[in-house]
């Protein structure tokens with residue numbers, strides 16, 4: 001258990017870890033290239049380690065320098081049948097992208113599983129379109145839950161209109177499509193993160209984008225490449241909110257990915273009155289990268305509409321914290337997807353923030369939060385969910401008493417250095433406490 005105490009200032013400059021979504025994709029696509037992919041600033045989180053371990057179990061060569069977070073990924077003779085079950089552990093992205101990749105490797109047999117949380121999460125959304133392409137996948141609840149067994153075969157492309165706005169499902173189909181017969185198109189109900197499309201273009205793979213439709217073609221050889229992965233906007237989000245809601249803050253977050261399919265939080269916070277600037281924008285591996293400068297801000301409530309949700313899906317827990325510090329009502333709608341993440345994030349945040357005195361009502365697909373509330377100290381549960389643990393740590397920075405977070409180690413899923421960075425930014429010591 002860790003104890004967070006209040007602070008009035010978040011000052012200085014910070015680099016956040018490499019983007020988790022981009023790191024997963026660099027690994028999966030790297031395994032399909034002729035000469036391999038070499039990236040720096042690969043995500044140090046456990047989720048991306050799960051992706052690398054699954055690829056290694058299929059004969060992929062992975063060279064990693066953990067001190068510098070550089071990773072080289074190469075499978076010169078192609079991916080081989082794994083000798084054991086592939087464990088995606090807590091990572092939805094690993095499991096779903098892996099299912100897409102495995103489905104199209106003829107004759108290969110593999111079983112994909114995960115931890116208790118991942119075994120509860122829906123897989124039918126990726127299994128159904130893959131089966132429509134000809135994949136052979138079976139498992140618990142007729143293919144809805146892990147463990148799932150895959151017998152790879154030559155797939156056919158086709159046109160896939162998705163029921164849920166999910167970049168993981170889109171990517172799984174596109175990965176399967178690279179080895180399929182004919183063109184493979186995905187039509188999304190609303191735009192989701194487009195890192196796969198950007199990386200495919202960067203690697204020279206033909207890809208056609210037309211509004212909500214994206215198409216790939218059978219590709220026999222992808223050369224490879226080398227680049228720096230920008231910082232993770234979803235990690236930066238905790239510091240953006242922390243700086244905004246504390247009284248005397250001024251923070252610069254450097255080299256962050258500012259891909260507009262990811263930065264919906266900035267648009268919402270701007271409406272709420274955030275004082276911020278985007279500076280020094282450049283491109284890295286085809287992705288936009290910039291400094292995000294944030295100062296203390298007087299926030300007011302807003303409504304987050306369902307169309308905005310995919311661009312800030314992982315930032316909603318920390319946005320709920322910001323809403324407790326904003327004047328008036330904030331309503332977040334159309335975010336039912338949060339119920340099927342690592343935890344039921346709608347419920348987890350409502351329970352935790354209520355325990356600190358927030359006025360928060362859990363709805364079927366979001367929250368209604370009334371601010372501004374002075375939060376009290378108290379206990380928060382991570383529910384084993386990294387984003388919940390980090391969001392509650394940010395709440396602790398503005399609470400009147402200490403906030404103790406149970407099972408905080410789960411932050412290492414995406415941001416192993418989170419509490420060290422918190423200590424640096426607030427210049428206060430965090431206390432490890434026994435329960």
Ligand SMILES: O=C(O)C1=C[C@@H](OP(=O)(O)O)[C@@H](O)[C@H](O)C1
Pocket residue numbers: 020021022024092093165166167168169171193313314337
């Ligand atoms: O494609 C990705 O890298 C991700 C997509 C999102 O999930 P969905 O595809 O389930 O929306 C997001 O919540 C997850 O953290 C990472």
Ligand SMILES: C=C(OP(=O)(O)O)C(=O)O
Pocket residue numbers: 047090091092093094314341342387414
């Ligand atoms: C939902 C998340 O990841 P995944 O779906 O890959 O487990 C997340 O990182 O917030």
